[in-house]
C-alpha cells in the first residue's frame with residue numbers, strides 16, 4: 001500500500017498531484033495547505049476527475065498538519081513562488097523558514113518516508129529540511145532542466161524528443177550546467193550535430209523566467225516531470241534522472257543534481273562515468289552551492305536564534 005502526502009497545493013502542487021495520481025498508482029493521497037478550504041475544494045475537483053477515470057484512490061484533505069501521517073512519500077511544494085525578475089535564491093529567507101517548521105512537525109508521524117522537495121530554492125530547501133529533520137530528502141533539482149534541454153534540442157534538430165538523451169546537472173536554476181558529454185541524439189554524440197550550445201544553455205536558463213512573466217508561474221512542464229520522479233520512486237522504476245540526493249560536502253549536507261538512479265532506493269549516481277570537464281563543472285557547482293548556502297544559512301539561523 002503506497003500513501004503519499006502533498007504539502008502545499010498551490011499552482012505547482014496541484015499540477016504535480018494531478019499528474020501523479022490520475023493513473024491510480026496510490027492507495028491513499030493526503031492534501032495539506034495552510035489556506036482554509038483549499039485542500040478540501042481541491043479534493044472535490046480530484047474526486048470528480050477520479051469518477052470520470054474510475055480511479056479508486058482514497059483522498060484525505062486537511063488544514064491540520066497533524067493529520068499527515070504514515071506516508072511513504074511526502075512532496076513539499078509549500079512556499080512563495082518567484083515574481084518576475086526574482087531569482088530562486090531570493091526565496092531562501094522565506095521558504096527555508098517553512099522547511100525548518102515542517103522538519104519539526106512531519107518526521108515524527110511519517111517514519112521512513114522519502115521526502116521530495118519542490119519549493120524553491122529547491123536544492124537549498126532540501127538541504128535545510130535534511131539538516132533539521134535528519135530524514136531522507138531529495139530535490140527534484142535539474143530533472144526539469146534536463147527535459148527543457150532535450151525538448152529544445154529536439155525542436156532545433158527536428159528529431160523526436162525521445163531520440164535526445166543527456167542531462168543537465170548542478171544547482172537548479174541560473175547555475176545549472178548542461179553535461180554535454182552525456183548528450184546524444186539518435187545514439188550519436190552531440191558533437192556530430194550542428195547545434196549552438198550557448199543557445200541551448202541560454203534557453204534552459206531563461207525559459208522558466210519567460211513562462212513566469214507571461215503565465216504567472218511554471219506548472220505543466222515541472223508538474224509532469226516531478227510526477228515522473230514520484231512515479232519512478234513509487235513503482236521502483238530505477239530510472240536515470242538528474243535529481244539531487246543528500247551528499248556530505250565539507251561540514252554540511254548539500255543537494256546538487258547529478259544523473260542518479262531513482263527507484264524505491266535513491267542512487268547511486270553515475271558521476272564517475274561523466275567526462276572530466278563535466279565533472280569539473282559539477283564540482284564547482286557544489287563548491288559554489290556550499291559557499292552561498294553556508295552564508296544564507298548562517299544569516300537565517302542568526303535571525304531564528306535571536307527570536
Ligand SMILES: NC(=O)c1ccc[n+]([C@@H]2O[C@H](COP(=O)([O-])OP(=O)(O)OC[C@H]3O[C@@H](n4cnc5c(N)ncnc54)[C@H](O)[C@@H]3O)[C@@H](O)[C@H]2O)c1
Pocket residue numbers: 007008009010011012013032033034035077078079080081082091095098117118119120121122140141144217218219222
Ligand atoms: N522545483 C521546481 O521545478 C519548481 C517548479 C515550479 C515551482 N516551484 C516552486 O514551488 C513553490 C510553490 O510554487 P507555486 O507556483 O505553487 O506557488 P503558489 O503560491 O501557487 O502555491 C504555494 C502554496 O504553498 C502554500 N503554503 C505556504 N506556506 C505553507 C506551509 N507552511 N504549509 C503548507 N502550505 C503552505 C500556500 O498556501 C500556497 O497554496 C515555489 O517556491 C516555486 O518557486 C518549483
